[in-house]
Amino acid sequence: MASNLEKLPKEKFAPAILDSSKSEEINKPSLSFWQDAWMRVRKNKAAVVSLVVMVLLIIMAFLGPLISGREYDTQNVAHANLPPKIPGLENVSWLPFDGEKKLPNGNVINPYEQKKVDEYYWFGTDPLGRDLFTRLWKGTQVSLYIAFLAAIIDMIIGVAYGAISGYYGGRLDNVMQRITEVLIGIPTLVVVILMILVLEPGILSITIAMSITGWVGMSRVVRAQTLKLREQEFVLASKTLGNSDGRIIFKHLLPNLAGVIIINTMFTIPNAIFFEAFLSFIGLGLQAPNASLGTLIDEGYKVLRLHPHEMIIPAIVISVIMVAFNMLADGLRDALDPKMRD
Amino acid sequence: MTRYLVKRILYMLVTLFVIASLTFFLMKLIPGTPFASANKLSPAQMAIMKAKYGLDEPVAVQYVKYLGNLVQGDLGIAFQFGNTPVSDLLANRIGPSIHLGLQAMIIGSIIGMILGVFAALRQNTWVDYSSTFLAVIGKAIPNFVFAGLLQFFVAVKLGWFPVLFWKGPEYTVLPTIALMMFPVAIAARFMRTEMIEILGSDYITLAKAKGASYFDIAFKHALRNALIPLVTVLGPLTASMMTGSLVVERIFAIPGIGEQFVKSISVNDYNVIMGTNLFFAALFVVIILIVDILYGVIDPRIRLAGGKK
Numbered sequence: 001m002a003s004n005l006e007k008l009p010k011e012k013f014a015p016a017i018l019d020s021s022k023s024e025e026i027n028k029p030s031l032s033f034w035q036d037a038w039m040r041v042r043k044n045k046a047a048v049v050s051l052v053v054m055v056l057l058i059i060m061a062f063l064g065p066l067i068s069g070r071e072y073d074t075q076n077v078a079h080a081n082l083p084p085k086i087p088g089l090e091n092v093s094w095l096p097f098d099g100e101k102k103l104p105n106g107n108v109i110n111p112y113e114q115k116k117v118d119e120y121y122w123f124g125t126d127p128l129g130r131d132l133f134t135r136l137w138k139g140t141q142v143s144l145y146i147a148f149l150a151a152i153i154d155m156i157i158g159v160a161y162g163a164i165s166g167y168y169g170g171r172l173d174n175v176m177q178r179i180t181e182v183l184i185g186i187p188t189l190v191v192v193i194l195m196i197l198v199l200e201p202g203i204l205s206i207t208i209a210m211s212i213t214g215w216v217g218m219s220r221v222v223r224a225q226t227l228k229l230r231e232q233e234f235v236l237a238s239k240t241l242g243n244s245d246g247r248i249i250f251k252h253l254l255p256n257l258a259g260v261i262i263i264n265t266m267f268t269i270p271n272a273i274f275f276e277a278f279l280s281f282i283g284l285g286l287q288a289p290n291a292s293l294g295t296l297i298d299e300g301y302k303v304l305r306l307h308p309h310e311m312i313i314p315a316i317v318i319s320v321i322m323v324a325f326n327m328l329a330d331g332l333r334d335a336l337d338p339k340m341r342d
Numbered sequence: 343m344t345r346y347l348v349k350r351i352l353y354m355l356v357t358l359f360v361i362a363s364l365t366f367f368l369m370k371l372i373p374g375t376p377f378a379s380a381n382k383l384s385p386a387q388m389a390i391m392k393a394k395y396g397l398d399e400p401v402a403v404q405y406v407k408y409l410g411n412l413v414q415g416d417l418g419i420a421f422q423f424g425n426t427p428v429s430d431l432l433a434n435r436i437g438p439s440i441h442l443g444l445q446a447m448i449i450g451s452i453i454g455m456i457l458g459v460f461a462a463l464r465q466n467t468w469v470d471y472s473s474t475f476l477a478v479i480g481k482a483i484p485n486f487v488f489a490g491l492l493q494f495f496v497a498v499k500l501g502w503f504p505v506l507f508w509k510g511p512e513y514t515v516l517p518t519i520a521l522m523m524f525p526v527a528i529a530a531r532f533m534r535t536e537m538i539e540i541l542g543s544d545y546i547t548l549a550k551a552k553g554a555s556y557f558d559i560a561f562k563h564a565l566r567n568a569l570i571p572l573v574t575v576l577g578p579l580t581a582s583m584m585t586g587s588l589v590v591e592r593i594f595a596i597p598g599i600g601e602q603f604v605k606s607i608s609v610n611d612y613n614v615i616m617g618t619n620l621f622f623a624a625l626f627v628v629i630i631l632i633v634d635i636l637y638g639v640i641d642p643r644i645r646l647a648g649g650k651k
Contacts, residue, residue: 181353181357182353182356182357182360186357186360186361186623187581187584187622187623187626189581189584189585189622190361190619190622190623190626193607193615193619194364194365194368194619195368197368197369197612197615197616198368198371270482274484277484277486278484278486278585278588278589281486281589282588282589282592282604282607283604283607283608284607297486297487297490301486301490301593304490304494305494305498308494311490311491311494312491315487315490315491318484318487319482319483319484319487322482322483322484323478323479323482323483325482326478326481326482327478330478
């Protein structure tokens, strides 16, 4: 500190001019709610890193199956259970991409040489010889679809239900709240299993099951906020000016609810991703030959002792997705929730 | 309080009724018959079979009978185990599940609470950051990934604990760790937020002004009030124990309800799936009710706000 002080120029220490007109000047540009929120998100390093990681994952999920040049369901039993091998990285000894495999008894073998495979399988192959790189990104697509779906259900059904219930109040609110109180007592797991018994297990039944229960939490939060907002003067003013209820809800209430909606959606997404993977893992989710991160982990788990890469790679990807979504959700909550302001 | 209690129990019954009805009518929608050898049966044999299980009666009659059986705890028959009643099957398998669930929930909550309290007391230091990091990891990493990797690295590679089965205390260690990650994460986050809020409140300042020791302030005044809202997370924790038990019991081959459930899914034993499903739903609903009542009983602020006394 001391050396810094000496370097400061003398004129910095001149007395300030007292001018009443200048002290009233606004010397920072005024920020809208969203600019302010964005600034706060940007300050949160974990959230920014998560955002970058998520963008990369989304790009890879769609680009991955294209650049691998293989189909996700093409079987080639001659190339079964190959370890990962990536051109270029195969010579870096500490990376596990050299196409070699350590057996449980300690011997190191190279299945690529034994089976005379010239091709490179970047993340190896599964017991049916399917390319894991392609399957991994296909599975990531499923997770992203579920994330997108959960967000849409939350934003459409949950917000509409909550806003209508809260805005109109009275008997309608009473009836609607009784329904949610029954629904909230039903665990999602129970509904999903019922749906899957009637429909075929797969992405459709997961979608329907999530539509039935996924929105309840959101509707409660939105209703509570709407109850508070509808008593405020700007709503009364809009009513006095003759605006319809629909217009008031969409034009005046929704923008004020945006913060809560975003926070809630962001916390729903990782739960939905986990749930799909969990269902796939216990055999209720996607069925073969479709790949999701849950089925990949399930298949990999069965051969974990012999071919650890088949489980560890999808496990890393889903963990990264989950951590990224959670961190971003935390960052957004800190930025958007007025109660969290310091 | 009585009025609230009656209202809550009524809701619980409605929820259970809805789930049970939904289960019944969805079951009716499933194509085919519940008999394993349906293709080999002649129409006459089929009629006898249907009459035996009461499937020839009108749906309304079947529905009433079904509800009557449920009230008496009869969940149907498990076809895969030579026609044992599902309720017997559940009764035989509930021991390890409850043992594991309670052990994970209690140890997990205690560890989480300790982490959360120290994170709050040492806010913005490495203690806080590592506790928060652990909480994020515990919440984010799916339990089946964690359980699988734990089994592989700690049991198979290092050989510190048994890999599979449920034969003694040492067999419970890894499943408990795998299952308690979520309670640890939730309790740690919750406790941190609560403690920080309470440490900034007026009565803590008063306690400081009166010269109470740091230890007394943290553990006698702040912690006791921070513990109360922790009861509210018991509901989500129970739900996570249920989903968690499915995968953890499967991975560690523990003879509990969850393992049975996953097996039944793979062999399409509808009665066991339905019965376990109803059991889970009932358990969940009852625990939520108990949590709500408990919350009212232990928090004097809520009791006062309710207008009693």
